[in-house]
Amino acid sequence: MPSAARAGVFVVIAAYREAPAIASVVRELLAADWPRVVVVDDGSDDATGAEAAAAGAMVLRHVLNRGQGAALQTGIAFALRRGARVIVTFDADGQHRPEDLPGLVAPVLCGEVDVVLGSRFLGHEGAVPWRRRLLLRAARQFQRWTSGLALTDAHNGLRALSERMAARLCLRMDRMAHASELVDQVALSGLPWREVSVHVAYTDYARAKGQRGWAAVRVLRDYVVGRLLG
Amino acid sequence: MTTFQLVAIAVCLGMALLTWAVALQRQNVAPRQVLLLWGLLWLAAAAALAVPDAITYLAHRLGIGRGADVLLYLAVLAGCAVAFRLSMAQRRLEQQVTVLVRELAIARSEASATAPTAAPPQTSPDAVEAGP
Numbered sequence: 001m002p003s004a005a006r007a008g009v010f011v012v013i014a015a016y017r018e019a020p021a022i023a024s025v026v027r028e029l030l031a032a033d034w035p036r037v038v039v040v041d042d043g044s045d046d047a048t049g050a051e052a053a054a055a056g057a058m059v060l061r062h063v064l065n066r067g068q069g070a071a072l073q074t075g076i077a078f079a080l081r082r083g084a085r086v087i088v089t090f091d092a093d094g095q096h097r098p099e100d101l102p103g104l105v106a107p108v109l110c111g112e113v114d115v116v117l118g119s120r121f122l123g124h125e126g127a128v129p130w131r132r133r134l135l136l137r138a139a140r141q142f143q144r145w146t147s148g149l150a151l152t153d154a155h156n157g158l159r160a161l162s163e164r165m166a167a168r169l170c171l172r173m174d175r176m177a178h179a180s181e182l183v184d185q186v187a188l189s190g191l192p193w194r195e196v197s198v199h200v201a202y203t204d205y206a207r208a209k210g211q212r213g214w215a216a217v218r219v220l221r222d223y224v225v226g227r228l229l230g
Numbered sequence: 231m232t233t234f235q236l237v238a239i240a241v242c243l244g245m246a247l248l249t250w251a252v253a254l255q256r257q258n259v260a261p262r263q264v265l266l267l268w269g270l271l272w273l274a275a276a277a278a279l280a281v282p283d284a285i286t287y288l289a290h291r292l293g294i295g296r297g298a299d300v301l302l303y304l305a306v307l308a309g310c311a312v313a314f315r316l317s318m319a320q321r322r323l324e325q326q327v328t329v330l331v332r333e334l335a336i337a338r339s340e341a342s343a344t345a346p347t348a349a350p351p352q353t354s355p356d357a358v359e360a361g362p
């Protein structure tokens with residue numbers, strides 16, 4: 001991929017209390033020749049923002065914690081203002097691999113589709129702990145029902161959006177339910193989409209820090225309330 | 231009529247008038263229909279105080295039995311309505327906070343991007359936008 005094209009690709013990372021992980025995530029992305037890395041430090045009370053800036057990311061800071069959905073929307077708005085052609089969303093906890101980015105970005109860059117969604121379940125699904133897999137199966141089914149899109153994964157934070165889709169995106173579910181809201185908005189936009197296989201690492205750090213299974217109840221509640229009340 | 235009844239009726243009527251007066255204002259704290267409804271409720275309370283048997287009669291017509299129970303059920307309903315309105319207001323407030331936090335984040339990053347390199351006014355070191 002030519003570097004002129006890469007300059008239009010903004011990798012947006014919503015980070016909350018990720019000081020131990022964020023620097024290496026940013027550095028790996030920069031080393032893999034993705035020069036535009038935007039970290040939205042979502043009111044962390046640790047050194048997340050400073051670590052990200054030192055590692056070479058552009059850092060935006062929410063003065064209050066507003067949730068991953070809110071932070072992604074901030075990063076996307078910022079990237080669009082800076083002339084982004086493609087926006088990639090990427091997790092801050094080291095679960096995603098920069099190696100997956102070319103496959104994610106290329107279909108958007110060449111105009112084939114407007115949305116590429118990463119999927120843990122196209123290929124090596126052995127990596128996902130079984131409980132998480134069950135939960136994601138249920139979420140996937142629910143998502144098919146609410147959005148009409150037959151995806152193989154749900155709530156995967158790794159995706160690429162065209163400028164056009166990103167500009168239409170308006171995430172109002174500030175916390176974790178935004179991942180379903182995003183799929184709904186993709187379906188509503190009618191823009192072409194595709195899934196590609198990506199690897200999501202369930203490291204000890206990510207598993208210790210990540211959501212517990214019962215957090216799904218809150219996500220579901222946020223989603224239903226958001227859909228009903230707007 | 232007891233003194234308590236007189237005072238309570240006066241208070242209820244006063245509240246009804248006050249709510250309606252507020253409803254007539256152009257700038258409102260709540261939708262006009264809701265205020266008018268609250269005024270009606272205060273009026274109904276005044277009526278119930280003046281004619282306590284009316285509640286008992288109402289209870290019998292509704293098949294509830296005791297007048298006090300009617301009041302209890304109405305109070306629960308009113309409580310639910312208030313809780314719902316408050317949570318709606320809270321939702322809106324949260325969404326507004328998010329918009330403000332977002333605008334602030336973007337404005338600060340833009341300010342630090344355009345500021346001269348010589349000692350830009352930074353409130354916190356990690357709010358810097360270090361563009362490549």
Ligand SMILES: Nc1nc2c(ncn2[C@@H]2O[C@H](COP(=O)(O)OP(=O)(O)OP(=O)(O)O)[C@@H](O)[C@H]2O)c(=O)[nH]1
Pocket residue numbers: 014015016017018040041042065066067068069071072090091092093095132155156157200206209210211
């Ligand atoms: N901006 C922001 N980001 C958050 C918040 N909570 C979590 N995140 C980020 O969201 C990403 C995913 O969060 P996780 O807690 O790992 O979510 P998860 O449910 O474990 O998801 P998987 O690991 O994909 O199964 C990480 O990069 C976190 O830093 C928050 O309150 N605000």
Ligand SMILES: [Mg+2]
Pocket residue numbers: 091093095206210211
């Ligand atoms: Mg995670």
